[in-house]
Amino acid sequence: MKKHFVSISLSIIIAFFGLILFSCSSKKKSISAENAISNKGLEIYILMGQSNMAGRGPLIPEDSIIKNKNVLMFTKDLKWVAAKNPLHFDKPGVTAVGPGLSFGLAMQEAHKSAIIGLVPTAVGGTAINSWTVGGYDKATKKYPWDDAEKRIIEAMKYGTIKGVLWHQGESDSKAENAAVYLPKLEDLIKRVRKLVGNDKLPFVVGQLGRYNPSYDNINKETAKLPALVPFTAIATSEGLTDKGDNTHFDRSSAIIFGQRFAKQMIELQKVN
Template sequence: MKYLVFVALTLVCFSFRLKNWSEKPRKQIYLLMGQSNMAGRGVITDEYKELQHTRVLMLNANNEWVAAKHPIHFDKPKVAGVGPGLAFGAALADAFPKDSIYLVPCAVGGTSIAKWEPGAFDKSTNTHPYDDALLRIKEAMKLGKINGAIWLQGESDSNPKSAAVYLEKLTALIERVRKETNNPNLPFVVGELGQYRDNYKLINEVLHQVPQKIKLTNYVTSEGLTHKGDTTHFDSPSATTYGVRFAKEMLMLIKK
């Protein structure tokens, strides 16, 4: 189990490696956006503390590029844990053996999609989720172009009123991010909420529509994934598996 991430990634790498896609080493930059399940709340045991990849880096709280390790996010330091980001980055690094993968953590736990609009303030974390993410995106763009974004959010919107406008708000968010990154074709992958709670079906039904409604997007299933005992947050193995699934769908978009 010590090298769970890297063993799990092997199937993805052999299936989705893009031959001759890059002749020279490149820096690929990806945005990690959403709320607590993207930030990661899985328990960081000794085996997860040790997990790293030599070509995966992350932008830390001080806007420094450092070796990526759990926790990737720092939205709520006391509870930040294992999320899908590291496994996502490692899978992409293995799929592109000459490239380095740079992760930009932007997720903020407990935030509804309404908090991901310009100027919106999240009182519980004393942050402006979208505005703060934009600052980090601009910092990352000093390194190069943004190659893609992954999104895992919706627990805070799992009610009829919010679900009714969720697709509209998500579409607007994706359009804003694509505009800010100067990339109208930025690949964007959205993740399904855990299937272990009935009320999450409201948002999952909306997320299922995203690839048909928004160009250059893919959808990731959470089928078979489990929570850590709180019926809300993915446990560490599930978060790791989810990261691999995100990478698989991102690679599908990159190949188009």
């Protein structure tokens, strides 16, 4: 009887301390994003390019729901908030679903202890020449590279830049522009890596949609990148579809594309 009583008492004590530990763990988890911001603990990814990175896939009601509080986005006002579509703000009222959020969710799923920070910098309609130092885009009256540089510098105060996603080239898809595209992209990669102080920073380039034949001019050029620049990879656009305008990925394709970006990023990080 006494032994049985001792056994029950031990079980109660163990359960009690287990409850305390669980409570502490839950509390820690609930404020982990806030702690990561305060302690420079974010794992940060830069989203760069033009409209298909910014996102033009149609929004639906569920986009207002926060899917993972450990995936954050850097707002236009340089604040970290829980991420949801649209991430970008280049063209208010037009910007919608792109690959960025599904990428962030996939990265957090792969690294469950990480707090992911997404930094939107894409500007719809921009040619790669707009992404040079001082480059200006007349249509949006923006300086894509200069603006991105400022946002990256500010974002680095809160963590470590872990990689870059690039999707751009529709505006450069004419044969004569595509022929001189690759050196410009290489230069941009060098600038980003120098800016963040990491010459091995993973850089994933997304193929342009295969639904537009002229986009193959750029895809043929970017396919050469991994052999020329270390720690770069290509996210395939195979099977992805447009939203009916022969230019922009539809909602489901944008989401799948983000997951493909994540797969390539994870592979680059394994060898980095």
